[in-house]
Amino acid sequence: MKLSQSFTKPLRQAPNDADSANAAFLIQGGYLDQLAAGIYSFLPLGWRVYRKVEQIIREEMDAIGGQELSMPALHPAAPWKASGRWDDKDVQEVMYQFEDHSGKPYGLGWTHEEIIAAIGKQHIQSYKDLPSAVYQIQAKFRNEPRAKSGLLRGREFIMKDLYSFHRDEKDLDTFYDGMIEAYLKIYQRLGLDAWVVEASGGAFTEYSHEFQVFSDAGEDTVYYTDDRKFAQNEEIFEGKVGDKKGSQTVKAGKAIEVGNIFKLGTRFLEAAKVTYLDKDGKRQTPIMASYGIGPSRAMGTIVETSHDDKGIMWPEAVAPYQVHLLDIGKDNAIKKAAEKLYDELGKAGVEVLYDDRDDSAGVKFNDADLLGIPKRVTVSSKTLEKDSVELKQRDSDKTELIPLKDAVNKLSETR
Amino acid sequence: MKLSQSFTKPLRQAPNDADSANAAFLIQGGYLDQLAAGIYSFLPLGWRVYRKVEQIIREEMDAIGGQELSMPALHPAAPWKASGRWDDKDVQEVMYQFEDHSGKPYGLGWTHEEIIAAIGKQHIQSYKDLPSAVYQIQAKFRNEPRAKSGLLRGREFIMKDLYSFHRDEKDLDTFYDGMIEAYLKIYQRLGLDAWVVEASGGAFTEYSHEFQVFSDAGEDTVYYTDDRKFAQNEEIFEGKVGDKKGSQTVKAGKAIEVGNIFKLGTRFLEAAKVTYLDKDGKRQTPIMASYGIGPSRAMGTIVETSHDDKGIMWPEAVAPYQVHLLDIGKDNAIKKAAEKLYDELGKAGVEVLYDDRDDSAGVKFNDADLLGIPKRVTVSSKTLEKDSVELKQRDSDKTELIPLKDAVNKLSETR
Numbered sequence: 001m002k003l004s005q006s007f008t009k010p011l012r013q014a015p016n017d018a019d020s021a022n023a024a025f026l027i028q029g030g031y032l033d034q035l036a037a038g039i040y041s042f043l044p045l046g047w048r049v050y051r052k053v054e055q056i057i058r059e060e061m062d063a064i065g066g067q068e069l070s071m072p073a074l075h076p077a078a079p080w081k082a083s084g085r086w087d088d089k090d091v092q093e094v095m096y097q098f099e100d101h102s103g104k105p106y107g108l109g110w111t112h113e114e115i116i117a118a119i120g121k122q123h124i125q126s127y128k129d130l131p132s133a134v135y136q137i138q139a140k141f142r143n144e145p146r147a148k149s150g151l152l153r154g155r156e157f158i159m160k161d162l163y164s165f166h167r168d169e170k171d172l173d174t175f176y177d178g179m180i181e182a183y184l185k186i187y188q189r190l191g192l193d194a195w196v197v198e199a200s201g202g203a204f205t206e207y208s209h210e211f212q213v214f215s216d217a218g219e220d221t222v223y224y225t226d227d228r229k230f231a232q233n234e235e236i237f238e239g240k241v242g243d244k245k246g247s248q249t250v251k252a253g254k255a256i257e258v259g260n261i262f263k264l265g266t267r268f269l270e271a272a273k274v275t276y277l278d279k280d281g282k283r284q285t286p287i288m289a290s291y292g293i294g295p296s297r298a299m300g301t302i303v304e305t306s307h308d309d310k311g312i313m314w315p316e317a318v319a320p321y322q323v324h325l326l327d328i329g330k331d332n333a334i335k336k337a338a339e340k341l342y343d344e345l346g347k348a349g350v351e352v353l354y355d356d357r358d359d360s361a362g363v364k365f366n367d368a369d370l371l372g373i374p375k376r377v378t379v380s381s382k383t384l385e386k387d388s389v390e391l392k393q394r395d396s397d398k399t400e401l402i403p404l405k406d407a408v409n410k411l412s413e414t415r
Numbered sequence: 416m417k418l419s420q421s422f423t424k425p426l427r428q429a430p431n432d433a434d435s436a437n438a439a440f441l442i443q444g445g446y447l448d449q450l451a452a453g454i455y456s457f458l459p460l461g462w463r464v465y466r467k468v469e470q471i472i473r474e475e476m477d478a479i480g481g482q483e484l485s486m487p488a489l490h491p492a493a494p495w496k497a498s499g500r501w502d503d504k505d506v507q508e509v510m511y512q513f514e515d516h517s518g519k520p521y522g523l524g525w526t527h528e529e530i531i532a533a534i535g536k537q538h539i540q541s542y543k544d545l546p547s548a549v550y551q552i553q554a555k556f557r558n559e560p561r562a563k564s565g566l567l568r569g570r571e572f573i574m575k576d577l578y579s580f581h582r583d584e585k586d587l588d589t590f591y592d593g594m595i596e597a598y599l600k601i602y603q604r605l606g607l608d609a610w611v612v613e614a615s616g617g618a619f620t621e622y623s624h625e626f627q628v629f630s631d632a633g634e635d636t637v638y639y640t641d642d643r644k645f646a647q648n649e650e651i652f653e654g655k656v657g658d659k660k661g662s663q664t665v666k667a668g669k670a671i672e673v674g675n676i677f678k679l680g681t682r683f684l685e686a687a688k689v690t691y692l693d694k695d696g697k698r699q700t701p702i703m704a705s706y707g708i709g710p711s712r713a714m715g716t717i718v719e720t721s722h723d724d725k726g727i728m729w730p731e732a733v734a735p736y737q738v739h740l741l742d743i744g745k746d747n748a749i750k751k752a753a754e755k756l757y758d759e760l761g762k763a764g765v766e767v768l769y770d771d772r773d774d775s776a777g778v779k780f781n782d783a784d785l786l787g788i789p790k791r792v793t794v795s796s797k798t799l800e801k802d803s804v805e806l807k808q809r810d811s812d813k814t815e816l817i818p819l820k821d822a823v824n825k826l827s828e829t830r
Contacts (some may be wrong), residue, residue, distance in 0.1 A: 063451075119448045
């Protein structure tokens with residue numbers, strides 16, 4: 001993509017009212033547009049990043065046997081009444097609820113246990129239908145009084161939610177442990193150092209598990225030991241900083257919750273009257289668990305944990321482009337060399353953003369730092385004198401000259 | 416995918432209350448689940464079809480230079496008030512409008528002119544930023560009193576909406592004509608015979624254009640001549656069936672609207688105060704057009720126009736799988752041959768649904784007809800006697816025997 005042809009260009013200044021690094025850099029960079037507090041558009045550059053995050057999550061959910069589907073956002077009240085959550089005060093606090101013209105009540109989905117249970121009633125009939133796991137990646141809504149921190153706490157956001165169904169606890173436990181591994185693999189691919197943290201479990205199980213990334217931008221407090229053998233959310237931690245766990249000392253840190261998984265037992269399936277015939281011909285209720293990751297929040301968390309004061313530093317796996325090419329100087333030979341390299345890199349399958357604008361070196365370098373694409377490649381009269389281009393990694397101050405003839409090969413390598 | 420491991424299996428009977436072929440077959444086949452009137456879940460099988468439809472649309476929008484983004488579904492009232500549509504009675508008729516806990520008004524997006532205009536205000540500054548075209552593929556909502564006909568008229572549905580911005584009418588006209596071609600290419604790839612139909616144009620232009628597929632399931636009436644040189648929606652047609660257009664006679668037919676495109680002029684951009692500096696340094700308002708296709712409605716239309724009384728007949732390009740493999744008989748050799756073919760086809764990159772259930776030939780053949788996958792491949796003792804499998808196309812009664820050793824090659828060919 002040539003920046004001259006991009007629908008967005010980096011803005012000359014950061015938004016006044018950004019309350020977080022991710023909002024400030026993503027808006028100024030042209031990744032996002034803020035429509036209202038907690039409500040964002042993903043602009044083309046941001047949508048490229050988002051889709052890469054989404055695809056990593058999809059691949060890992062497919063790898064563990066998840067089948068992708070898509071449930072609606074607009075929910076009639078009935079299934080929520082059946083589970084008892086429609087009139088639950090805590091639920092009403094977060095769920096947009098309203099009526100259509102005929103007075104029928106609807107809500108906007110902030111989670112989908114009730115909906116997947118209603119589908120399960122149609123399609124789970126026999127022990128042969130179990131276990132199964134389905135997931136979706138889709139917009140969710142929260143009537144959020146304190147929307148803030150850019151993509152971290154929104155009124156509309158994107159979630160991957162997977163639901164698994166099992167004949168018995170042993171089968172659930174095996175799958176659940178596999179999901180912990182799948183989640184850790186996702187975070188690793190996203191460049192996030194996520195911790196598995198115990199959280200409150202509800203009626204069916206002692207603990208649920210959250211995935212937390214330490215960051216001062218986080219809203220949660222996690223108590224942990226350095227060996228990672230102990231980590232609990234403040235909701236359940238009984239003790240204080242400095243307590244001993246064996247040889248380890250309990251510490252506390254701010255963290256961003258980037259995922260959570262929860263064993264639900266039969267609660268939602270009983271409410272929806274989902275049963276299956278077991279091998280002996282007896283009716284049983286399956287047990288269920290749910291597993292959430294917000295790809296949009298994960299994207300915000302990547303920015304929070306991977307930036308400097310000039311802008312973002314995207315990990316390769318989610319960067320909107322791999323190479324940020326720019327030319328400096330109006331000499332025709334410079335433009336020509338940059339255009340040629342742009343074409344050749346494109347043919348070699350390298351994703352390139354080419355800043356071909358008539359702007360100064362200062363503007364172009366600043367925008368490159370802001371956008372945070374991993375490799376910056378500069379063509380100028382100085383580099384052309386040596387038949388070379390200059391390569392700089394976003395996260396390093398070193399530059400190196402690469403002969404033009406080697407540039408495509410060199411830039412096609414993943415680092 | 417082995418049907419035994421699929422989250423859904425075809426249901427034994429059609430839903431009682433289906434009011435259309437697409438709803439009946441898609442629900443019975445396990446492609447969709449109905450949550451409420453006009454609100455459906457796409458189950459894994461249906462989501463495979465949907466994603467293929469979506470990808471065809473995406474490819475053609477990218478080919479014409481569209482840049483993909485994603486705008487929110489939850490809209491504050493402000494931009495809609497600025498355009499005058501928030502309080503418009505016709506708009507209130509179709510837009511879900513409600514308040515959050517603090518009393519702030521929100522609506523659910525049924526179109527996004529106001530939102531893209533607000534984004535344009537940030538990112539369209541100079542004549543160099545024009546022309547541009549952006550699109551999204553995303554859930555939309557209509558407070559629809561008469562939701563009906565399955566995927567054809569829903570309360571929640573998926574839309575591709577593209578918005579283009581131009582310096583002048585000439586540039587708009589060129590792009591608009593290109594979009595007509597792009598749309599016709601999409602329909603052709605989807606196996607839909609869409610007509611370009613004139614419809615009412617509003618203040619800026621005499622006509623807008625709809626894309627209509629003739630079908631008795633349609634709600635619209637289109638007046639047309641057989642040479643396709645004349646086609647108008649009933650809203651604007653002045654005349655009657657039997658009128659002459661040159662040597663051609665005007666006919667009328669029911670049709671499903673599968674897309675529409677509309678020149679909007681400056682209306683929404685003026686309301687949002689979007690201006691650019693032209694080459695002479697003067698402030699100008701760009702002109703704009705919008706272009707919609709509903710991939711979910713297109714999917715329903717494919718079923719309406721491509722089925723028989725037994726079920727769906729998917730075109731190859733959007734079929735959930737290319738091959739429906741089934742085994743008949745409990746003989747171990749049959750299972751073994753079918754399993755082997757399933758593995759080999761998978762390795763050859765052929766998408767196969769393998770009905771490996773312990774069900775009768777009758778059940779399996781009926782389900783194959785219902786699901787509508789293009790090629791049915793049967794392994795039975797009869798075919799194995801001849802070291803063969805039986806191939807039947809969904810849209811033909813003829814069967815042919817294919818030697819097992821040629822099966823992978825033969826089934827890898829697109830027809």
